Amino acid sequence: MLKEYDPLKKKIFRVIDNDGKVINTKWFPDLPDEQIVKAYKDLLFARTADLQTISYQRQGRIYTYPPNLGQEAISIAAGQLMRENDWMVPAFREMGAMLAKGATLKELFLYYMGYEDGSAFKEARNMIPTSVPIASQLLHAVGIAYEIKYRKKDQVAFTFVGDGGTSEGDFHEALNFAGVWQVPVLFIVQNNQYGISTPFKMQTASDGIAIKSVAYGIKGIQVDGNDFFAMYKAIEEAVSHAKEGNGPVLIEAVTYRKGAHTTSDDPTKYRTKEEEMEWDKKDPLKRLKAYLKRKKLITDKMEEKLLADYKKEVDRQFTEAENYGPYPVEDVFQYHYEEMPDDLLAQKNEYERFLKWKEARV
Ligand SMILES: Cc1ncc(C[n+]2csc(CCOP(=O)(O)OP(=O)(O)O)c2C)c(N)n1
Ligand SMILES: [Mg+2]
Numbered sequence: 576m577l578k579e580y581d582p583l584k585k586k587i588f589r590v591i592d593n594d595g596k597v598i599n600t601k602w603f604p605d606l607p608d609e610q611i612v613k614a615y616k617d618l619l620f621a622r623t624a625d626l627q628t629i630s631y632q633r634q635g636r637i638y639t640y641p642p643n644l645g646q647e648a649i650s651i652a653a654g655q656l657m658r659e660n661d662w663m664v665p666a667f668r669e670m671g672a673m674l675a676k677g678a679t680l681k682e683l684f685l686y687y688m689g690y691e692d693g694s695a696f697k698e699a700r701n702m703i704p705t706s707v708p709i710a711s712q713l714l715h716a717v718g719i720a721y722e723i724k725y726r727k728k729d730q731v732a733f734t735f736v737g738d739g740g741t742s743e744g745d746f747h748e749a750l751n752f753a754g755v756w757q758v759p760v761l762f763i764v765q766n767n768q769y770g771i772s773t774p775f776k777m778q779t780a781s782d783g784i785a786i787k788s789v790a791y792g793i794k795g796i797q798v799d800g801n802d803f804f805a806m807y808k809a810i811e812e813a814v815s816h817a818k819e820g821n822g823p824v825l826i827e828a829v830t831y832r833k834g835a836h837t838t839s840d841d842p843t844k845y846r847t848k849e850e851e852m853e854w855d856k857k858d859p860l861k862r863l864k865a866y867l868k869r870k871k872l873i874t875d876k877m878e879e880k881l882l883a884d885y886k887k888e889v890d891r892q893f894t895e896a897e898n899y900g901p902y903p904v905e906d907v908f909q910y911h912y913e914e915m916p917d918d919l920l921a922q923k924n925e926y927e928r929f930l931k932w933k934e935a936r937v
Pocket of ligand 1: 765
């Protein structure tokens with residue numbers, strides 16, 4: 576499949592159309608109906624969580640938040656294919672994959688409330704915390720994949736980055752070393768058409784991102800990122816490729832960020848309603864739902880019930896995070912090094928003295 580969709584052929588990989596009709600039976604993934612329904616439910620849950628989080632932020636109950644709206648199929652497909660033992664090295668817009676790996680929504684909320692515990696992922700194995708420094712995580716993923724190869728482990732490292740992140744030096748260094756070492760890492764680029772307000776055409780002069788794989792001597796594929804089935808099949812193929820010792824794969828998931836970059840951003844300043852409406856036709860949830868409705872695997876009534884349950888569940892986990900208790904000052908300092916170096920310890924002591932002085936003043 577990776578040969579058939581070689582990026583030099585400039586053919587985007589797609590399995591269903593905007594109405595959820597199968598247009599590529601050859602590459603339809605081999606999935607039981609229950610798993611497809613599960614994907615739909617997870618997508619609906621992620622979307623519900625996102626919409627509610629935006630509302631909590633507007634109520635002043637959580638800090639800045641980057642919504643996943645419109646990009647969920649990418650994370651849900653990756654989440655279904657990541658095994659417990661595989662590594663997840665996220666950027667910051669991969670809620671579905673992080674939940675699938677074992678993070679709880681409460682932990683994700685804690686992260687956006689500023690708690691270090693929001694990165695502890697008590698139930699998840701092999702997951703790195705959210706990475707806000709753009710593209711830095713890609714090099715970590717390559718390092719992890721180097722270890723996997725060196726120790727001959729049965730694992731794959733999954734890592735994510737945005738289209739804006741592909742303009743960082745880290746992206747190119749990561750692809751270069753992954754290619755030289757032929758390590759089992761999957762780079763999933765969420766090309767959502769914008770890096771904050773920078774449109775994709777200002778990000779690169781090349782014809783998409785997948786084609787950049789050619790120069791690094793690795794496999795690449797451009798996929799309709801709003802098509803759950805295409806994402807699933809492409810990642811499945813990429814996992815086999817990497818596991819068989821054939822090296823990394825660069826997957827460009829072409830998608831659209833339906834919401835704002837973060838809750839601090841206003842997309843009406845840099846894009847049009849017409850553009851948003853065009854992409855709305857390609858919404859991943861609508862397309863998967865249309866497929867399932869045609870097969871009579873879901874109904875509107877089922878969805879209503881799910882939505883009501885999910886809203887309650889999101890609110891329950893949010894309330895738990897909200898009542899988490901005071902933030903320990905110690906936490907600001909203690910996760911940088913295994914043993915705190917003297918200069919950091921001095922800063923911590925000074926800060927504690929400052930807090931005492933402040934308290935005494937009131
Ligand atoms: C190293 C670094 N430089 C700049 C920023 C500020 N910044 C935050 S998000 C962003 C744009 C990222 O765009 P993209 O990779 O397309 O991700 P998206 O927001 O679309 O998910 C920038 C420049 C940062 N966080 N880290
Ligand atoms: Mg982007």
